[in-house]
Amino acid sequence: MIKFEQVSKVYTDGFKAVDSVNFEVPEGEFLVLIGPSGSGKSTTMKMINRMIPHTNGTISIDGTDIKKLNPSELRRNIGYVIQQIGLFPHYTIEKNIAIVPELKGWDKEKIKTRVRELLKMVDLDPDIYASRYPKELSGGQQQRVGVARALASDPRVLLMDEPFGALDPITRDQLQDQIISLQRKLKKTIVFVTHDMDEALKLGDRIAIMKDGNLLQIDTPEKILLEPASTFVEDFIGKDRIIQNPELMPVVSVMTTKVVTSVLDRSPEKALLKMRQEKITSLIIEDEQDDTFVGLISAYELIKKVSSIQSIEEILIVPEHTLTDKASAKDAIMMMPNVKYGVIPVLNEAKKVVGIVTRGTLLTALSSQWTELEGINE
Amino acid sequence: MNNLNIWEQFMQQAEMRWSEVIEATSVHIQLVFFSMLIAIVLGIGLGILITRVPQLSTVVLGGAGIMQTIPSLALLGFMIPIFGIGVNTAIAALFLYSLLPIIRNTYTGIKDVNKATVEAAKGMGMTSLQVLLKVELPLAIPMIMAGVRTAAVINVGTATLAAFIGAGGLGDFIFLGITRGIDGLILLGAIPAAMLAIILEIFFTYLERWTTPEGLK
Numbered sequence: 001m002i003k004f005e006q007v008s009k010v011y012t013d014g015f016k017a018v019d020s021v022n023f024e025v026p027e028g029e030f031l032v033l034i035g036p037s038g039s040g041k042s043t044t045m046k047m048i049n050r051m052i053p054h055t056n057g058t059i060s061i062d063g064t065d066i067k068k069l070n071p072s073e074l075r076r077n078i079g080y081v082i083q084q085i086g087l088f089p090h091y092t093i094e095k096n097i098a099i100v101p102e103l104k105g106w107d108k109e110k111i112k113t114r115v116r117e118l119l120k121m122v123d124l125d126p127d128i129y130a131s132r133y134p135k136e137l138s139g140g141q142q143q144r145v146g147v148a149r150a151l152a153s154d155p156r157v158l159l160m161d162e163p164f165g166a167l168d169p170i171t172r173d174q175l176q177d178q179i180i181s182l183q184r185k186l187k188k189t190i191v192f193v194t195h196d197m198d199e200a201l202k203l204g205d206r207i208a209i210m211k212d213g214n215l216l217q218i219d220t221p222e223k224i225l226l227e228p229a230s231t232f233v234e235d236f237i238g239k240d241r242i243i244q245n246p247e248l249m250p251v252v253s254v255m256t257t258k259v260v261t262s263v264l265d266r267s268p269e270k271a272l273l274k275m276r277q278e279k280i281t282s283l284i285i286e287d288e289q290d291d292t293f294v295g296l297i298s299a300y301e302l303i304k305k306v307s308s309i310q311s312i313e314e315i316l317i318v319p320e321h322t323l324t325d326k327a328s329a330k331d332a333i334m335m336m337p338n339v340k341y342g343v344i345p346v347l348n349e350a351k352k353v354v355g356i357v358t359r360g361t362l363l364t365a366l367s368s369q370w371t372e373l374e375g376i377n378e
Numbered sequence: 379m380n381n382l383n384i385w386e387q388f389m390q391q392a393e394m395r396w397s398e399v400i401e402a403t404s405v406h407i408q409l410v411f412f413s414m415l416i417a418i419v420l421g422i423g424l425g426i427l428i429t430r431v432p433q434l435s436t437v438v439l440g441g442a443g444i445m446q447t448i449p450s451l452a453l454l455g456f457m458i459p460i461f462g463i464g465v466n467t468a469i470a471a472l473f474l475y476s477l478l479p480i481i482r483n484t485y486t487g488i489k490d491v492n493k494a495t496v497e498a499a500k501g502m503g504m505t506s507l508q509v510l511l512k513v514e515l516p517l518a519i520p521m522i523m524a525g526v527r528t529a530a531v532i533n534v535g536t537a538t539l540a541a542f543i544g545a546g547g548l549g550d551f552i553f554l555g556i557t558r559g560i561d562g563l564i565l566l567g568a569i570p571a572a573m574l575a576i577i578l579e580i581f582f583t584y585l586e587r588w589t590t591p592e593g594l595k
Binding site: 073075135 | 492493494495496497498499500501502503504505508512513516517591592593594
């Protein structure tokens with residue numbers, strides 16, 4: 001929907017704020033631009049609504065070159081939220097939200113209904129807040145109004161320039177959650193600038209990392225964490241990021257593929273021998289015909305009952321808890337306390353076991369992240 | 379007559395010349411009114427202009443500043459060759475004299491509007507004119523009004539000097555009082571002029587409060 005082709009911003013003194021950037025934002029995507037200060041992330045964003053004119057290349061929205069559009073007209077169709085909020089102090093909250101609809105010449109009744117709807121959407125009671133002035137609101141409330149104002153005329157594109165950067169951590173967290181739920185409902189195309197990696201990981205469908213006017217990597221949060229394109233990206237996201245964000249870590253990275261399987265049709269003695277040989281505490285049972293997952297046998301149960309049972313089928317456990325190979329490490333961590341015998345089988349689409357997560361594998365995977373960290377600090 | 383004290387002199391003069399006082403006051407008000415009117419229109423206009431064309435700001439502010447440094451009586455004198463003797467000259471000189479506070483306050487008032495508010499206004503698709511009329515001017519109003527008030531009060535005082543170039547006004551009595559050595563006559567000009575200044579001050583203070591947008595109070 002938004003497309004950058006070889007876009008540069010070169011100032012008259014020769015300084016290249018943005019250097020031949022190429023990327024595309026599909027409709028409905030939440031793209032986060034991130035980078036250290038001076039990386040050109042804000043400039044890149046502000047070129048989209050021509051607040052900063054680009055000097056080379058083409059930026060197009062829905063295939064239309066934005067240079068061919070009237071700047072005011074263009075901006076009225078793009079929501080714009082800035083860090084300093086920028087509410088009009090001499091307008092009531094209602095009038096502030098109504099600015100773009102009024103510029104577009106909506107009729108009064110329609111604007112009034114829309115304002116109420118928007119205030120409710122950002123969790124502000126219209127009966128209380130509509131007639132207030134910005135200075136009577138807290139910073140967090142003001143930025144809620146800022147977001148409502150940007151959404152007023154229902155633009156398809158939303159530009160947000162570090163919108164939560166000036167808020168306290170708790171308010172910031174609340175507003176991030178709110179923007180996530182709003183985005184889920186409204187499906188806007190959002191370009192969001194931040195310098196906070198946690199914010200980027202939390203909000204972005206994709207994250208674009210910039211440095212010195214160059215786009216270094218644009219990828220999903222998972223990809224950025226697991227496959228950073230350069231050492232700068234790696235350093236920038238920080239090694240400990242992955243431990244703090246286990247939801248971004250695939251479960252396959254915390255499981256072991258060393259799985260010992262067996263069919264049901266095996267004598268208890270033989271099964272116990274096998275488990276002793278392999279030094280394992282649980283045996284995965286697969287279907288004879290198609291190798292799909294059937295259940296598991298616990299070594300503890302087996303030792304207790306080995307002489308009293310005819311077949312291992314009698315002590316077969318069909319676990320309530322299994323994970324798919326698309327799950328995250330966080331899912332495994334959350335599930336582990338409820339799991340009997342401490343084993344979570346990980347199944348692929350064909351219901352075959354691709355690995356198991358145990359407390360041991362979780363610990364090993366997470367602690368290896370820590371030791372890597374230590375290594376860097378030295 | 380000289381053995382009367384100053385208050386008795388003043389009462390006597392007031393009784394004798396009250397109709398002249400009323401007329402002089404009305405001339406005085408006209409001098410102030412017309413010079414201020416032109417100064418407000420041009421001053422605000424120039425003030426806005428130099429926020430749009432920053433290259434002009436030094437010239438305009440410097441020029442208006444120089445006007446202010448010229449002693450008021452000298453400025454009145456300078457105007458005589460151009461406009462001759464009388465009311466026009468006085469209005470022209472008073473206008474020039476009132477310009478600086480208005481230009482400067484308009485300029486600073488607009489410049490001081492929060493950058494974020496202006497950026498948000500532009501970012502929402504307001505044209506440059508809409509930004510000026512809906513954001514910058516309303517938010518600069520308190521500052522502009524303060525400039526107008528300062529100019530008006532100075533103007534009332536300076537207008538008494540218009541009498542020296544034959545433009546009339548309350549300065550006539552002061553002038554006459556000085557030349558004839560009648561202190562009461564000086565007061566007959568000075569007291570109404572001072573009251574006029576106070577009334578203007580109060581009027582503009584209220585106007586300032588009234589024109590300040592609700593959310594800024």
